[in-house]
Amino acid sequence: MIKHLRPALVSFALLSLVTGVFYPMLVTGVGQSLFPKQAAGSLIVNAEGKPVGSELIGQNFSSPKYFWGRPSATGPMANNAGGSSGSNQGPLNPALADAVKARIEALKAADPDNKLPIPADLVTASASGLDPHISMAAARYQTARVVRERGIAHKEVLRLIEANTEARDLQVLGEPRVNVLKLNLALDAAKP
Secondary structure, three states: OHHHHHHHHHHHHHHHHHHHHHHHHHHHHHHHHHOHHHHOOOEEEOOOOOEEEEOOOOOOOOOOOOOOOOOOOOOOOOOOHHHOOOOOOOOOOHHHHHHHHHHHHHHHHHOOOOOOOOOHHHOOOOOOOOOOEEEHHHHHHHHHHHHHHHOOOHHHHHHHHHHOEEOOEOOOEOOOEEEHHHHHHHHHHOOO
16 A cells, blocks of 8 residues: 555655646746736836836726726626626626616716717726726717816827827737726826
């Protein structure tokens, strides 16, 4: 019995060291040396050098003076990264239709004079529920409200949107998008 148990225990110990210690250390070291910013969480710091969020995880903004990101399905806390998931509600689900209707009404109530079509990404959650970006259409839709609330020139807000727009990945994948946290930090740094 000991003759059979000893090789199994030695194999278990060696594989535990390789897969539980050496491999994670190697991957962490390679990641930190080749991609230091990403390995540290892609943190965004404010003017005082204090971390305010990650450029990879959506933040919850509800004040009308800020651009709002995509709704999150990670409730009950908004943008709870620990509960990353979609709502798993299909297009025929009445709960999804009700949620979208409520979001449309909230957008209309926040900016009743806005006659632009409401972009889908402002009323539907992303697959992870933590998307940090909005489309260019979603940024344009919110521009009038932000201009009115902040007293900043319309041209300046458009310039900040353009400055915080990320291009397509590899110039062909996806659409241009705006990182909401970066844009809102740029708005806070701009003076009316």
